[in-house]
Amino acid sequence: DAGVIQSPRHEVTEMGQEVTLRCKPISGHNSLFWYRQTMMRGLELLIYFNNNVPIDDSGMPEDRFSAKMPNASFSTLKIQPSEPRDSAVYFCASSFDRVVQHFGDGTRLSIL
Amino acid sequence: AQSVTQLDSQVPVFEEAPVELRCNYSSSVSVYLFWYVQYPNQGLQLLLKYLSGSTLVESINGFEAEFNKSQTSFHLRKPSVHISDTAEYFCAVSEGNTGKLIFGQGTTLQVKP
Numbered sequence: 121d122a123g124v125i126q127s128p129r130h131e132v133t134e135m136g137q138e139v140t141l142r143c144k145p146i147s148g149h150n151s152l153f154w155y156r157q158t159m160m161r162g163l164e165l166l167i168y169f170n171n172n173v174p175i176d177d178s179g180m181p182e183d184r185f186s187a188k189m190p191n192a193s194f195s196t197l198k199i200q201p202s203e204p205r206d207s208a209v210y211f212c213a214s215s216f217d218r219v220v221q222h223f224g225d226g227t228r229l230s231i232l
Numbered sequence: 233a234q235s236v237t238q239l240d241s242q243v244p245v246f247e248e249a250p251v252e253l254r255c256n257y258s259s260s261v262s263v264y265l266f267w268y269v270q271y272p273n274q275g276l277q278l279l280l281k282y283l284s285g286s287t288l289v290e291s292i293n294g295f296e297a298e299f300n301k302s303q304t305s306f307h308l309r310k311p312s313v314h315i316s317d318t319a320e321y322f323c324a325v326s327e328g329n330t331g332k333l334i335f336g337q338g339t340t341l342q343v344k345p
């Protein structure tokens with residue numbers, strides 16, 4: 121069975137550019153989570169959706185970050201404009217019961 | 233507010249030795265507790281979970297963890313580690329089925345031959 125699929129796996133871009141990270145959750149899962157992992161702050165929940173509706177975005181660092189889930193099989197996390205401090209590994213996870221979360225392999229983002 | 237403290241950032245251990253990775257949490261309500269494992273350049277994989285019932289939970293690869301409500305702990309143990317257990321281990325807590333996981337800072341388990 122396919123797990124959570126994230127793309128791209130690696131992204132290197134210059135400061136000020138728009139960055140879009142993509143996630144395809146496991147089929148049948150109705151909850152989707154976006155996390156950010158850094159050495160300094162560890163794993164942080166940015167936002168999560170239930171049935172495509174954003175439930176809690178209190179972890180989104182600032183207005184430069186936005187997330188959408190237009191349908192049950194696709195979500196995006198966008199950073200515009202990007203800054204060097206946004207460099208991190210971004211994970212997407214999905215769940216069918218909001219208890220056990222299944223993670224993708226992440227997108228390693230470097231902002232120069 | 234919930235928080236999770238993993239008391240050791242790195243744990244070096246020799247192969248076939250026992251290991252314990254410590255985790256304490258703070259929460260004023262009932263919680264679900266998890267251990268996730270992360271191998272290099274991969275996402276997190278669920279190792280084991282406590283939701284209710286028996287306070288001792290086990291994984292298929294020999295790890296176990298015990299929920300201790302009075303000490304607010306959920307330590308992870310394995311009686312005999314393998315080289316392949318080398319990874320980063322994360323303890324996490326959520327309040328019921330809200331879906332919000334709070335992670336500890338992680339413990340790097342390094343198994344030496």
